[in-house]
Amino acid sequence: MHEIxxxxxxxxxxxxxxxxxxxxxxxxxxxxxxxxxxVEQESLRFGFDVVTRGSIAEQARLEIIETAGQGRCGKCAQSFPLTALYESCPACGNYDVEVTGGDGMRVKELEVE
Amino acid sequence: MHFRSREAKAETDVSTLRIVKLEQDLLAKNNGYAEANRRYLSAHGIFALNLVSSPGSGKTTLLVKTIAALNETQPLAVIEGDQQTENDAARIRAAGAPAIQINTGKGCHLDAQMVGQAMQQLGLPNDSLLLIENVGNLVCPASFDLGEAHKVVILSVTEGEDKPLKYPDMFRAADLMLLNKCDLLPHLEFDADLAIEYARRINPRLQVIRISATSGAGMPEWLEWIKDGCRNAVAAKPEASLG
Structure with a gap:
């Protein structure tokens, strides 16, 4: 539960x-x-509801934008969508895959008053 | 009447609403503390390892044996993370190393701020080894950089071979895997080669040492790996902090 x-x-x-x-x-x-x-999205939503009680973000709507995973093969340099960390390169089958996107968590923007 | 006044209120709400761009990483704060820890450690020639595993992988026993083997020649200290109890720190102190226990309470991982505070309390000597035993958990500690040189993941042969596939984040974050309790292999159906193959699918650069804290097999290789790291940390220490 590191989501808290x-x-x-x-x-x-x-x-x-x-x-x-x-x-x-x-x-x-x-x-x-x-x-x-x-991160587990449902746990994060639950955690967000709990920790924001009594704060400026109480009852704020949490909009989660999911971004696709991206990988690049260390052998043939092919870039491809990566849906799990144990996947191999679809072009050459190599497992030496560098994650090039879709592994972060960032607050993009807020609607405030 | 009632509805109209609510609508009117809604309109005034809309007029005061605005959008604020943030674009900030959720782990930015932790990463900031981790960088501060890393700067401190490298300025003092300290080699720090973050030991991670499931509960029951034999981490503390391995640590006790490691301390017993190194203690005479290598200054070292231990930070122990557990949700509850002082038990592990007491075992480490009995082995002869200064240790601080961090009880995370409900928390499932150590973070860089907790470790930074513990480092200050311990007063680490220059050119020493810092062993950080994280909370037994293969998920959460993967995301939290503590400022260590390497994460070392311990997988014991009494677990499943496919743990690296089930908990890929941790095996990707680690630089070394210790395959522990190898003395039990003759009694089990655990396929060690398969476990290593799975781990290297996640992380092709992962180094692996087969070890048994109980029988001592693989311990020399592990100790040599640590000593190498300590030598490199001392050699990389900036000139300004010498003397």
């Missing part, structure tokens, strides 16, 4: 932005999550 920690980090980013940019209430949070990121 991630939810706390998310709230901290939001509160820091609130202090800097002078908003006191958050209505919507757009969060980008890579398909290969090590």
């Amino acid at each position: 920690s991630l939810a706390e980090s998310m709230l901290q980013l939001i509160e820091d932005a609130g202090h800097q940019q002078g908003f006191t209430r958050v209505k919507t949070v757009w969060l980008e999550i890579g398909q290969l990121a090590c």
Whole structure:
């Protein structure tokens, strides 16, 4: 359940932005999550609801934007969509695959007032 | 009347709403603390390892044996992560190494801020070895950089061969895998070659040492790997911090 920690980090980013940019209430949070990121979305939603109680993001809508995993073969340099970390290169079958996208988690933007 | 006033309120709400761009990584804060730890460690020639595994992989026993073998010649310290109890730190101290226990409570992993505080409390000597035993959990600790030189994942042969496929994030984050409890292989149906093949599908650069903390098999190779890392950490120490 590191999703609780991630939810706390998310709230901290939001509160820091609130202090800097002078908003006191958050209505919507757009969060980008890579398909290969090590996170369980439902747990993160639950964690977000729990940690935001009594904060400026209480009852904010959490919009999760899922981004596709991307890999590049270390042997033939082919780029391809990667849906799991144990997949091999579809062109040459090699397992030396570098993850080039879709493994991050970032707060994109907020709707605030 | 009632509905109209609610609509009117909704309109004023809309007018005050705005969009704020953030574009910030959820792990940015932890990564910042981890970088600070890494700078401190490298300035002091300290070689730090983050040991990760499932519960029951034999991590603490391995650590105790490692300490017993190195303690005479190598200054070292241990940070122990567990949800509850001081038991593991007590075992480490009995083996002769200074140890700090971090109880994460409900938390399932160590983070870089906790480790930074523990490092300051321990007062690590220059050119030492820091062993960080993470909470027994193959999922969460993968995401949290602590500032270590390497993550070392311990897989024991009493687990399933396909654990690397089931928990790929951890095996991808690690640089070395210790395949532990190898003395039990004759009694099990565990296919060690297959487990290693699976782990290298996830991470082709993963180094592997077959080891048994109980029988001592593979221990010399593991100890040599640590000593190499310590020598490199000392050699890479910036000139300014010498003396």
